[in-house]
Amino acid sequence: MGLQIGYFPGCSLHSSAKEYNDSIKASFGDLGVELREVPDWNCCGATAAHSLNEALALALPARNLAIAEREGLPLFAPCSACYHRFLLANRKLRESEELLLEVNELISPLDYKGGTEVKNILELLVEDVGLKKVKERVTHPLKGLRLVSYYGCLLSRVPHGRAADDTENPVYMDMVVEALGAEAVPWPSKMDCCGASLNITEEAIVCRLSSHILDNAQAVQAQAVVTSCTLCQMNLDLMQSGTKPAYNHPANLPVFYISELLAMAMGHSFPAAHWKKHFINPRELLEKMGLIQS
Protein backbone atom coordinates (compact mmCIF):
# COMPACT_ATOMS: atom_id res chain seq x y z
CA MET A 1 0.00 0.00 0.00
CA GLY A 2 2.10 2.84 -1.26
CA LEU A 3 1.65 6.43 -2.20
CA GLN A 4 1.29 6.94 -5.94
CA ILE A 5 2.63 10.18 -7.27
CA GLY A 6 2.83 11.82 -10.69
CA TYR A 7 6.55 12.30 -11.22
CA PHE A 8 7.58 15.37 -13.21
CA PRO A 9 11.39 15.16 -13.61
CA GLY A 10 11.65 18.28 -15.80
CA CYS A 11 14.29 18.91 -18.45
CA SER A 12 17.36 19.24 -16.24
CA LEU A 13 16.85 15.93 -14.43
CA HIS A 14 17.32 14.30 -17.83
CA SER A 15 20.55 16.18 -18.57
CA SER A 16 22.66 18.34 -16.24
CA ALA A 17 20.99 16.99 -13.09
CA LYS A 18 20.79 13.28 -13.93
CA GLU A 19 22.23 12.48 -10.51
CA TYR A 20 19.14 14.06 -8.92
CA ASN A 21 16.85 11.84 -11.01
CA ASP A 22 18.92 8.71 -10.29
CA SER A 23 18.99 9.29 -6.55
CA ILE A 24 15.25 9.97 -6.34
CA LYS A 25 14.59 6.74 -8.19
CA ALA A 26 17.03 4.90 -5.91
CA SER A 27 15.37 6.06 -2.69
CA PHE A 28 11.66 6.71 -3.05
CA GLY A 29 10.53 3.15 -3.72
CA ASP A 30 11.81 2.01 -0.33
CA LEU A 31 9.84 4.80 1.29
CA GLY A 32 6.62 3.44 -0.20
CA VAL A 33 6.35 6.11 -2.87
CA GLU A 34 5.52 4.84 -6.34
CA LEU A 35 6.79 7.32 -8.93
CA ARG A 36 4.60 7.27 -12.02
CA GLU A 37 6.11 9.60 -14.59
CA VAL A 38 3.57 12.11 -15.94
CA PRO A 39 2.94 10.70 -19.45
CA ASP A 40 4.58 12.76 -22.20
CA TRP A 41 5.32 15.69 -19.86
CA ASN A 42 6.59 18.96 -21.35
CA CYS A 43 8.89 21.72 -20.06
CA CYS A 44 7.26 24.06 -17.51
CA GLY A 45 8.37 27.11 -19.53
CA ALA A 46 10.81 28.28 -16.87
CA THR A 47 12.09 31.87 -16.73
CA ALA A 48 11.86 32.30 -20.49
CA ALA A 49 8.09 31.82 -20.68
CA HIS A 50 7.16 34.03 -17.75
CA SER A 51 9.55 36.72 -18.98
CA LEU A 52 8.25 36.94 -22.53
CA ASN A 53 4.78 35.44 -22.77
CA GLU A 54 2.26 35.05 -19.95
CA ALA A 55 -0.05 32.79 -21.96
CA LEU A 56 2.77 30.26 -22.37
CA ALA A 57 3.75 30.64 -18.71
CA LEU A 58 0.27 29.36 -17.83
CA ALA A 59 -0.46 26.95 -20.69
CA LEU A 60 2.81 24.97 -20.52
CA PRO A 61 2.38 24.03 -16.84
CA ALA A 62 -1.38 23.58 -17.40
CA ARG A 63 -0.80 20.83 -19.98
CA ASN A 64 1.12 18.80 -17.37
CA LEU A 65 -1.39 19.58 -14.62
CA ALA A 66 -4.20 18.39 -16.90
CA ILE A 67 -2.40 15.13 -17.72
CA ALA A 68 -1.71 14.47 -14.02
CA GLU A 69 -5.36 15.19 -13.26
CA ARG A 70 -6.46 12.72 -15.93
CA GLU A 71 -4.21 10.11 -14.28
CA GLY A 72 -5.64 10.98 -10.86
CA LEU A 73 -2.21 11.78 -9.42
CA PRO A 74 -0.67 14.65 -7.45
CA LEU A 75 2.27 16.22 -9.32
CA PHE A 76 5.73 15.98 -7.75
CA ALA A 77 8.31 18.39 -9.22
CA PRO A 78 11.76 17.88 -7.62
CA CYS A 79 13.33 20.95 -9.29
CA SER A 80 12.43 24.00 -7.18
CA ALA A 81 12.08 26.21 -10.25
CA CYS A 82 9.61 23.85 -11.97
CA TYR A 83 7.78 23.43 -8.66
CA HIS A 84 7.33 27.19 -8.27
CA ARG A 85 6.03 27.61 -11.84
CA PHE A 86 3.47 24.85 -11.24
CA LEU A 87 2.43 26.26 -7.90
CA LEU A 88 1.85 29.78 -9.25
CA ALA A 89 0.12 28.66 -12.45
CA ASN A 90 -2.09 26.29 -10.49
CA ARG A 91 -3.16 28.99 -8.08
CA LYS A 92 -3.99 31.47 -10.84
CA LEU A 93 -6.02 28.85 -12.70
CA ARG A 94 -7.90 27.86 -9.54
CA GLU A 95 -8.67 31.47 -8.60
CA SER A 96 -10.24 32.50 -11.90
CA GLU A 97 -12.73 30.48 -13.89
CA GLU A 98 -12.37 32.90 -16.76
CA LEU A 99 -8.60 32.37 -16.91
CA LEU A 100 -9.02 28.60 -16.63
CA LEU A 101 -11.38 28.71 -19.59
CA GLU A 102 -8.89 30.76 -21.64
CA VAL A 103 -5.98 28.48 -20.82
CA ASN A 104 -8.05 25.39 -21.58
CA GLU A 105 -8.60 26.80 -25.06
CA LEU A 106 -4.82 26.95 -25.45
CA ILE A 107 -4.27 23.33 -24.33
CA SER A 108 -7.41 21.86 -25.92
CA PRO A 109 -8.29 18.96 -26.39
CA LEU A 110 -6.91 18.65 -22.85
CA ASP A 111 -9.16 20.16 -20.23
CA TYR A 112 -7.86 21.09 -16.79
CA LYS A 113 -10.36 21.40 -13.96
CA GLY A 114 -8.01 22.65 -11.26
CA GLY A 115 -7.80 19.41 -9.31
CA THR A 116 -4.07 18.60 -9.28
CA GLU A 117 -2.05 19.07 -6.08
CA VAL A 118 1.56 20.19 -6.57
CA LYS A 119 4.33 18.98 -4.28
CA ASN A 120 8.04 19.62 -3.79
CA ILE A 121 10.49 17.03 -2.51
CA LEU A 122 10.54 18.31 1.08
CA GLU A 123 6.75 18.43 1.40
CA LEU A 124 6.63 14.89 0.07
CA LEU A 125 9.22 13.64 2.58
CA VAL A 126 8.04 15.56 5.65
CA GLU A 127 4.27 15.68 5.15
CA ASP A 128 3.38 12.63 3.06
CA VAL A 129 6.00 10.01 3.84
CA GLY A 130 6.70 11.38 7.31
CA LEU A 131 10.04 11.63 9.11
CA LYS A 132 9.16 8.66 11.30
CA LYS A 133 9.17 6.41 8.26
CA VAL A 134 12.31 8.04 6.88
CA LYS A 135 14.11 7.33 10.17
CA GLU A 136 12.89 3.72 10.16
CA ARG A 137 14.44 3.18 6.75
CA VAL A 138 17.82 4.67 7.66
CA THR A 139 20.35 1.84 7.89
CA HIS A 140 23.54 3.85 7.35
CA PRO A 141 23.17 7.10 9.33
CA LEU A 142 25.34 9.95 8.08
CA LYS A 143 27.05 10.35 11.45
CA GLY A 144 29.35 13.27 11.95
CA LEU A 145 28.60 14.95 8.64
CA ARG A 146 28.21 18.73 9.08
CA LEU A 147 25.81 20.02 6.42
CA VAL A 148 24.28 23.37 5.60
CA SER A 149 20.78 23.18 4.11
CA TYR A 150 20.53 25.45 1.12
CA TYR A 151 16.86 26.06 0.23
CA GLY A 152 17.32 28.78 -2.35
CA CYS A 153 14.48 31.06 -3.33
CA LEU A 154 11.70 29.04 -4.79
CA LEU A 155 10.81 26.32 -2.32
CA SER A 156 9.08 28.51 0.18
CA ARG A 157 8.70 32.02 -1.23
CA VAL A 158 5.08 31.99 -2.26
CA PRO A 159 3.59 35.44 -2.90
CA HIS A 160 0.08 36.14 -1.56
CA GLY A 161 0.05 33.04 0.47
CA ARG A 162 1.71 30.72 2.82
CA ALA A 163 4.14 28.02 1.85
CA ALA A 164 4.03 24.84 3.90
CA ASP A 165 7.47 25.68 5.30
CA ASP A 166 8.45 29.05 6.79
CA THR A 167 9.09 31.82 4.26
CA GLU A 168 12.07 33.44 5.98
CA ASN A 169 13.46 30.54 7.99
CA PRO A 170 12.39 27.23 6.46
CA VAL A 171 13.24 24.08 8.44
CA TYR A 172 12.00 21.06 6.45
CA MET A 173 15.39 20.33 4.88
CA ASP A 174 17.13 20.63 8.25
CA MET A 175 14.59 18.15 9.65
CA VAL A 176 15.31 15.65 6.86
CA VAL A 177 19.08 16.10 7.27
CA GLU A 178 18.78 15.38 11.01
CA ALA A 179 16.54 12.38 10.33
CA LEU A 180 19.33 10.95 8.17
CA GLY A 181 21.73 11.21 11.10
CA ALA A 182 23.76 14.19 9.88
CA GLU A 183 24.13 17.55 11.58
CA ALA A 184 22.18 20.51 10.16
CA VAL A 185 24.41 23.48 10.92
CA PRO A 186 22.66 26.84 11.38
CA TRP A 187 23.90 29.43 8.88
CA PRO A 188 22.75 32.75 7.44
CA SER A 189 22.51 31.90 3.72
CA LYS A 190 19.83 29.23 3.55
CA MET A 191 17.51 31.51 1.57
CA ASP A 192 20.03 33.62 -0.35
CA CYS A 193 19.69 33.77 -4.14
CA CYS A 194 22.45 32.10 -6.21
CA GLY A 195 21.53 34.06 -9.35
CA ALA A 196 19.85 31.11 -11.06
CA SER A 197 19.79 31.17 -14.87
CA LEU A 198 21.68 34.47 -14.97
CA ASN A 199 24.81 32.28 -14.93
CA ILE A 200 24.51 32.06 -18.72
CA THR A 201 23.88 35.74 -19.36
CA GLU A 202 25.31 37.70 -16.41
CA GLU A 203 28.19 35.64 -15.12
CA ALA A 204 29.65 38.29 -12.81
CA ILE A 205 26.39 38.61 -10.87
CA VAL A 206 26.18 34.87 -10.28
CA CYS A 207 29.82 34.77 -9.17
CA ARG A 208 29.14 37.48 -6.60
CA LEU A 209 25.96 35.87 -5.25
CA SER A 210 27.10 32.25 -5.24
CA SER A 211 30.52 33.06 -3.79
CA HIS A 212 28.88 34.83 -0.87
CA ILE A 213 26.82 31.71 -0.14
CA LEU A 214 29.94 29.52 -0.24
CA ASP A 215 31.79 32.00 2.02
CA ASN A 216 29.05 31.63 4.61
CA ALA A 217 29.07 27.82 4.35
CA GLN A 218 32.82 27.91 5.00
CA ALA A 219 32.42 30.33 7.89
CA VAL A 220 30.33 27.81 9.86
CA GLN A 221 32.77 24.97 9.03
CA ALA A 222 30.29 22.99 7.00
CA GLN A 223 31.68 19.96 5.20
CA ALA A 224 29.14 20.06 2.40
CA VAL A 225 26.05 21.85 1.12
CA VAL A 226 22.73 20.13 0.52
CA THR A 227 20.05 21.43 -1.82
CA SER A 228 16.98 20.40 -3.79
CA CYS A 229 17.21 22.85 -6.69
CA THR A 230 19.03 22.04 -9.92
CA LEU A 231 20.11 25.63 -10.52
CA CYS A 232 21.34 26.10 -6.95
CA GLN A 233 23.34 22.86 -7.17
CA MET A 234 24.83 23.80 -10.53
CA ASN A 235 25.82 27.34 -9.57
CA LEU A 236 27.43 26.49 -6.22
CA ASP A 237 29.26 23.47 -7.66
CA LEU A 238 30.35 25.32 -10.80
CA MET A 239 31.70 28.29 -8.83
CA GLN A 240 34.33 25.99 -7.29
CA SER A 241 35.07 24.01 -10.46
CA GLY A 242 38.12 25.86 -11.79
CA THR A 243 36.75 25.43 -15.32
CA LYS A 244 37.05 29.19 -15.93
CA PRO A 245 39.13 31.90 -14.27
CA ALA A 246 35.96 33.30 -12.69
CA TYR A 247 34.99 29.92 -11.23
CA ASN A 248 37.72 29.69 -8.65
CA HIS A 249 36.08 29.72 -5.22
CA PRO A 250 38.41 27.80 -2.86
CA ALA A 251 35.75 26.30 -0.55
CA ASN A 252 36.06 22.78 -2.01
CA LEU A 253 32.62 21.88 -0.63
CA PRO A 254 30.61 19.10 -2.31
CA VAL A 255 27.05 20.16 -3.14
CA PHE A 256 24.63 17.25 -2.65
CA TYR A 257 21.06 16.79 -3.70
CA ILE A 258 18.97 15.87 -0.66
CA SER A 259 17.94 12.63 -2.40
CA GLU A 260 21.58 11.53 -2.76
CA LEU A 261 21.99 11.71 1.02
CA LEU A 262 18.63 10.03 1.52
CA ALA A 263 19.57 7.11 -0.74
CA MET A 264 22.98 6.72 0.93
CA ALA A 265 21.51 6.73 4.43
CA MET A 266 19.07 4.04 3.29
CA GLY A 267 21.99 1.85 2.28
CA HIS A 268 22.18 2.57 -1.43
CA SER A 269 25.68 2.84 -2.86
CA PHE A 270 26.26 4.87 -5.98
CA PRO A 271 28.85 3.86 -8.57
CA ALA A 272 31.91 6.09 -9.03
CA ALA A 273 30.42 7.42 -12.29
CA HIS A 274 27.56 8.90 -10.31
CA TRP A 275 29.80 11.00 -8.10
CA LYS A 276 31.77 12.16 -11.14
CA LYS A 277 28.75 14.21 -12.14
CA HIS A 278 29.72 16.64 -9.38
CA PHE A 279 32.47 19.16 -10.09
CA ILE A 280 33.54 18.83 -6.46
CA ASN A 281 33.51 15.05 -6.21
CA PRO A 282 32.09 14.08 -2.79
CA ARG A 283 33.90 10.73 -2.66
CA GLU A 284 36.91 12.04 -0.78
CA LEU A 285 34.73 13.48 1.99
CA LEU A 286 32.51 10.40 2.16
CA GLU A 287 35.52 8.10 2.42
CA LYS A 288 37.10 10.28 5.10
CA MET A 289 33.88 10.12 7.12
CA GLY A 290 33.71 6.35 6.70
CA LEU A 291 30.41 6.65 4.83
CA ILE A 292 31.60 4.80 1.72
CA GLN A 293 34.33 2.21 1.16
CA SER A 294 37.37 3.43 -0.74
Place this chain on the structure above:
Amino acid sequence: MKQSERIQVSDGSVIDPGFTQQVLQLTGEEVMSCFQCLKCTNGCPLAPEMDVPPNKAIRYVQLGMRDAALAADSIWICATCYTCSVRCPNDIDIAHVMDTLRRLAYQSQGDATPKAHIVHFHELFLDSLKQYGRVNETKLLARYELKEGRFLKDAKLGMKMFFMGKMSIFPQKVENKEQIKLIFDRASKRKG
Protein backbone atom coordinates in the same frame (compact mmCIF):
# COMPACT_ATOMS: atom_id res chain seq x y z
CA MET B 1 -3.56 49.28 -26.52
CA LYS B 2 -4.90 52.77 -27.03
CA GLN B 3 -2.31 55.43 -26.32
CA SER B 4 -3.54 57.65 -23.55
CA GLU B 5 -2.72 61.29 -23.13
CA ARG B 6 0.97 61.88 -22.41
CA ILE B 7 2.00 64.80 -20.26
CA GLN B 8 5.49 66.26 -20.13
CA VAL B 9 6.43 67.57 -16.70
CA SER B 10 8.99 70.22 -15.79
CA ASP B 11 12.00 67.90 -15.41
CA GLY B 12 11.39 66.48 -18.89
CA SER B 13 9.80 63.18 -17.77
CA VAL B 14 6.76 61.99 -19.65
CA ILE B 15 3.71 60.96 -17.63
CA ASP B 16 1.21 58.55 -19.14
CA PRO B 17 -1.70 57.76 -16.78
CA GLY B 18 -2.80 54.98 -19.11
CA PHE B 19 0.37 53.07 -18.24
CA THR B 20 -0.56 52.91 -14.56
CA GLN B 21 -3.99 51.56 -15.44
CA GLN B 22 -2.51 49.04 -17.85
CA VAL B 23 -0.10 47.59 -15.26
CA LEU B 24 -2.79 47.53 -12.55
CA GLN B 25 -5.10 45.67 -14.89
CA LEU B 26 -2.51 43.20 -16.17
CA THR B 27 -1.11 42.33 -12.74
CA GLY B 28 -4.13 42.65 -10.48
CA GLU B 29 -1.65 43.88 -7.87
CA GLU B 30 -2.41 46.75 -5.48
CA VAL B 31 0.49 48.79 -6.80
CA MET B 32 -1.02 52.09 -5.62
CA SER B 33 -0.75 51.02 -1.97
CA CYS B 34 3.07 51.17 -2.04
CA PHE B 35 4.29 53.79 0.44
CA GLN B 36 8.01 53.45 -0.36
CA CYS B 37 9.17 51.64 2.77
CA LEU B 38 12.09 50.25 0.66
CA LYS B 39 11.86 46.76 2.17
CA CYS B 40 11.90 45.35 -1.37
CA THR B 41 15.07 47.12 -2.43
CA ASN B 42 16.85 46.56 0.89
CA GLY B 43 16.34 42.83 0.56
CA CYS B 44 16.90 42.59 -3.20
CA PRO B 45 20.01 40.48 -3.95
CA LEU B 46 20.34 42.10 -7.39
CA ALA B 47 19.92 45.73 -6.24
CA PRO B 48 23.67 46.50 -6.49
CA GLU B 49 23.53 45.81 -10.24
CA MET B 50 20.23 47.60 -10.89
CA ASP B 51 19.81 51.02 -12.47
CA VAL B 52 16.21 51.19 -11.26
CA PRO B 53 15.72 49.27 -7.98
CA PRO B 54 12.34 47.62 -7.30
CA ASN B 55 10.91 50.42 -5.15
CA LYS B 56 11.66 52.92 -7.92
CA ALA B 57 10.12 50.68 -10.59
CA ILE B 58 6.93 50.56 -8.52
CA ARG B 59 7.02 54.37 -8.21
CA TYR B 60 7.37 54.71 -11.98
CA VAL B 61 4.25 52.58 -12.40
CA GLN B 62 2.31 54.69 -9.89
CA LEU B 63 3.32 57.89 -11.71
CA GLY B 64 2.69 56.54 -15.20
CA MET B 65 6.33 56.84 -16.25
CA ARG B 66 6.17 54.23 -18.99
CA ASP B 67 9.39 55.07 -20.81
CA ALA B 68 11.50 55.20 -17.66
CA ALA B 69 10.07 51.91 -16.38
CA LEU B 70 10.38 49.96 -19.61
CA ALA B 71 13.87 51.23 -20.46
CA ALA B 72 15.31 50.00 -17.14
CA ASP B 73 18.01 47.30 -17.31
CA SER B 74 16.69 46.10 -13.95
CA ILE B 75 13.63 44.46 -15.40
CA TRP B 76 15.95 42.03 -17.23
CA ILE B 77 18.37 41.60 -14.33
CA CYS B 78 15.64 40.73 -11.80
CA ALA B 79 16.16 37.03 -11.00
CA THR B 80 12.53 36.58 -9.89
CA CYS B 81 13.67 35.34 -6.46
CA TYR B 82 10.46 36.67 -4.84
CA THR B 83 12.24 38.10 -1.78
CA CYS B 84 10.51 41.45 -2.39
CA SER B 85 7.12 39.84 -2.96
CA VAL B 86 7.02 37.93 0.32
CA ARG B 87 8.30 40.88 2.35
CA CYS B 88 6.10 43.67 1.02
CA PRO B 89 3.99 44.98 3.92
CA ASN B 90 1.26 45.87 1.43
CA ASP B 91 1.31 42.38 -0.10
CA ILE B 92 2.24 43.57 -3.57
CA ASP B 93 3.75 40.71 -5.59
CA ILE B 94 6.56 42.95 -6.84
CA ALA B 95 8.27 40.15 -8.78
CA HIS B 96 5.03 39.75 -10.72
CA VAL B 97 5.04 43.48 -11.50
CA MET B 98 8.68 43.24 -12.71
CA ASP B 99 7.69 40.27 -14.84
CA THR B 100 4.85 42.25 -16.36
CA LEU B 101 7.15 45.21 -17.11
CA ARG B 102 9.51 42.78 -18.86
CA ARG B 103 6.72 41.50 -21.08
CA LEU B 104 5.47 45.01 -21.87
CA ALA B 105 9.00 46.07 -22.76
CA TYR B 106 9.42 42.99 -24.97
CA GLN B 107 6.12 43.65 -26.76
CA SER B 108 6.93 47.27 -27.47
CA GLN B 109 10.67 47.22 -28.10
CA GLY B 110 11.76 43.58 -28.55
CA ASP B 111 15.47 43.28 -27.93
CA ALA B 112 16.19 47.03 -28.16
CA THR B 113 17.75 47.11 -24.69
CA PRO B 114 21.37 47.04 -23.49
CA LYS B 115 20.39 43.68 -22.01
CA ALA B 116 19.51 42.27 -25.45
CA HIS B 117 21.57 39.12 -24.75
CA ILE B 118 19.17 38.16 -21.96
CA VAL B 119 16.21 38.62 -24.33
CA HIS B 120 18.00 36.42 -26.88
CA PHE B 121 18.57 33.70 -24.32
CA HIS B 122 14.86 33.61 -23.44
CA GLU B 123 13.92 33.56 -27.13
CA LEU B 124 16.25 30.65 -27.89
CA PHE B 125 14.95 28.80 -24.84
CA LEU B 126 11.36 29.10 -26.07
CA ASP B 127 12.52 28.11 -29.54
CA SER B 128 13.93 24.84 -28.23
CA LEU B 129 10.79 24.29 -26.22
CA LYS B 130 8.56 24.92 -29.22
CA GLN B 131 10.54 22.49 -31.34
CA TYR B 132 10.91 19.63 -28.86
CA GLY B 133 8.47 20.32 -26.01
CA ARG B 134 11.47 20.09 -23.72
CA VAL B 135 14.65 22.10 -23.43
CA ASN B 136 17.90 20.71 -24.71
CA GLU B 137 20.63 22.42 -22.75
CA THR B 138 23.52 21.49 -25.05
CA LYS B 139 21.94 22.84 -28.20
CA LEU B 140 20.49 25.87 -26.42
CA LEU B 141 23.87 26.88 -24.99
CA ALA B 142 25.65 26.35 -28.32
CA ARG B 143 23.07 28.46 -30.18
CA TYR B 144 23.26 31.20 -27.55
CA GLU B 145 27.05 31.38 -27.67
CA LEU B 146 26.92 31.50 -31.45
CA LYS B 147 24.33 34.26 -31.46
CA GLU B 148 26.29 36.37 -29.00
CA GLY B 149 29.54 35.89 -30.91
CA ARG B 150 31.28 34.09 -28.09
CA PHE B 151 31.29 30.59 -29.49
CA LEU B 152 33.92 28.28 -27.95
CA LYS B 153 34.46 30.71 -25.10
CA ASP B 154 32.99 28.11 -22.78
CA ALA B 155 34.20 25.13 -24.80
CA LYS B 156 36.39 23.81 -21.99
CA LEU B 157 33.46 23.85 -19.59
CA GLY B 158 31.14 22.26 -22.17
CA MET B 159 33.59 19.44 -22.86
CA LYS B 160 34.10 18.80 -19.18
CA MET B 161 30.35 18.62 -18.58
CA PHE B 162 30.00 16.27 -21.53
CA PHE B 163 32.58 13.87 -20.09
CA MET B 164 30.98 14.12 -16.65
CA GLY B 165 27.81 12.78 -18.24
CA LYS B 166 25.93 16.03 -17.59
CA MET B 167 25.25 16.96 -21.19
CA SER B 168 23.49 14.98 -23.80
CA ILE B 169 23.85 15.44 -27.54
CA PHE B 170 20.62 13.63 -28.34
CA PRO B 171 17.65 15.94 -27.91
CA GLN B 172 14.95 14.86 -25.48
CA LYS B 173 11.47 15.48 -26.82
CA VAL B 174 7.79 14.96 -26.17
CA GLU B 175 5.89 12.50 -28.34
CA ASN B 176 3.01 14.84 -29.03
CA LYS B 177 5.04 17.62 -30.64
CA GLU B 178 2.00 18.76 -32.61
CA GLN B 179 0.17 19.65 -29.42
CA ILE B 180 3.08 21.75 -28.16
CA LYS B 181 3.26 23.56 -31.47
CA LEU B 182 -0.48 24.19 -31.30
CA ILE B 183 -0.13 25.70 -27.81
CA PHE B 184 2.59 28.04 -29.10
CA ASP B 185 0.54 29.04 -32.16
CA ARG B 186 -2.55 29.74 -30.09
CA ALA B 187 -0.56 31.63 -27.44
CA SER B 188 1.11 33.83 -30.05
CA LYS B 189 -2.33 34.97 -31.22
CA ARG B 190 -3.04 36.32 -27.76
CA LYS B 191 -1.24 39.47 -26.70
CA GLY B 192 1.21 38.86 -23.88
